Amino acid sequence: MSRRIVFNAWGALAGAALLTTALADPAAETLPSVTFSNDTMGAAIASLADTIFQNSRDAIVRVTSEDELGTVAGTGFFADAQGTIFTLSSLVGDGLDVTVIFDKRKYSARLLAKDRRSGIALIKVEDVGPTPFLVRGDSRKLKVATPLLAIGYPLDHDATPSFGLIGGFDRKSKGRFFTTTHIRANIPVQRGQGGSPVLNMDGEVIGILVSGFERGAGGYVLPIRAADKVRSDYRRFGDVRHGWAGVTLQEIPHVNHGSKMAIDVIDPTGPAAAAGFRAGDVVLRVGDTEIHEPEDALDASFFLTAGDAISVRVARGTEVMDISFTPTEHPLEHLGNLQAFGGSQTIAPTPSTPHP
Numbered sequence: 001m002s003r004r005i006v007f008n009a010w011g012a013l014a015g016a017a018l019l020t021t022a023l024a025d026p027a028a029e030t031l032p033s034v035t036f037s038n039d040t041m042g043a044a045i046a047s048l049a050d051t052i053f054q055n056s057r058d059a060i061v062r063v064t065s066e067d068e069l070g071t072v073a074g075t076g077f078f079a080d081a082q083g084t085i086f087t088l089s090s091l092v093g094d095g096l097d098v099t100v101i102f103d104k105r106k107y108s109a110r111l112l113a114k115d116r117r118s119g120i121a122l123i124k125v126e127d128v129g130p131t132p133f134l135v136r137g138d139s140r141k142l143k144v145a146t147p148l149l150a151i152g153y154p155l156d157h158d159a160t161p162s163f164g165l166i167g168g169f170d171r172k173s174k175g176r177f178f179t180t181t182h183i184r185a186n187i188p189v190q191r192g193q194g195g196s197p198v199l200n201m202d203g204e205v206i207g208i209l210v211s212g213f214e215r216g217a218g219g220y221v222l223p224i225r226a227a228d229k230v231r232s233d234y235r236r237f238g239d240v241r242h243g244w245a246g247v248t249l250q251e252i253p254h255v256n257h258g259s260k261m262a263i264d265v266i267d268p269t270g271p272a273a274a275a276g277f278r279a280g281d282v283v284l285r286v287g288d289t290e291i292h293e294p295e296d297a298l299d300a301s302f303f304l305t306a307g308d309a310i311s312v313r314v315a316r317g318t319e320v321m322d323i324s325f326t327p328t329e330h331p332l333e334h335l336g337n338l339q340a341f342g343g344s345q346t347i348a349p350t351p352s353t354p355h356p
Contacts, residue, residue, distance in 0.1 A: 137204030152196030243327025246270015
């Protein structure tokens with residue numbers, strides 16, 4: 001049975017091991033064996049994790065806001081030296097009463113932008129001078145079993161590290177699609193840790209903890225690349241600008257040039273129609289993302305930006321061609337009613353979350 005997904009962009013769904021051993025020449029008949037005692041390995045892990053924690057903790061803050069139900073508290077971290085902070089949309093509410101505890105002092109924070117698709121918010125603390133910030137890592141280079149360290153503010157405790165491993169890379173959870181691939185991290189999660197930075201063993205932030213699952217046994221992490229798309233849009237335009245093409249993609253029964261995704265319906269008022277796409281075109285690549293299945297299209301579409309031209313490779317009959325088009329904002333983007341077109345916040349539908 002084929003799957004049919006409506007896109008709001010090309011569209012955005014409108015719908016290391018910690019200790020490694022160098023192996024010998026692969027052609028050799030035997031490989032050297034290396035044995036670590038539990039004490040040795042435990043000490044090495046603890047030492048490295050503590051170093052990362054001590055070097056990073058000053059850039060991580062507690063975020064609180066007030067609403068009609070009381071105080072909501074969670075975690076955030078500085079994205080730059082100008083006081084810009086990544087946190088979760090659910091922590092900042094309407095942005096009217098947001099505070100940040102940094103360097104044992106409380107500061108008022110201003111809401112810059114909220115993105116319903118990623119669940120990320122940008123806030124800013126003014127008049128604090130240059131702030132410490134976390135260095136970005138490349139979330140695309142991560143592999144299953146890579147060790148990670150999350151640092152956040154659980155409950156009413158001070159900044160706390162949590163160690164774990166990558167369990168997988170998921171495009172959906174419990175039958176619901178994410179708007180981009182999320183990292184499934186086997187890291188213990190407690191209330192208040194939502195918005196925590198998740199770091200690799202080089203001390204680089206590779207993602208943001210956005211939800212917990214299985215009663216806090218693990219959590220989903222939004223790759224930092226996706227959060228940086230939100231920040232880049234804000235810096236360029238003063239708001240988040242997800243792109244829209246106005247197409248519906250249909251999974252076809254037979255693979256064509258490695259892809260099973262074809263254009264089904266084209267909105268005659270959308271930019272895809274103006275660019276010359278046709279129903280039946282098999283989508284092979286969007287920008288630098290190869291398309292093989294529906295989830296690949298979701299990943300590619302999340303990173304489209306309204307106003308930025310992008311090249312799409314399609315197969316039309318026996319011909320393969322590249323078509324450039326410029327996504328626009330969805331006509332209903334500012335009405336806050338994207339659910340009808342598949343737009344949704346990337347918070348996993350799980351029984352427990354790391355934030356109140």
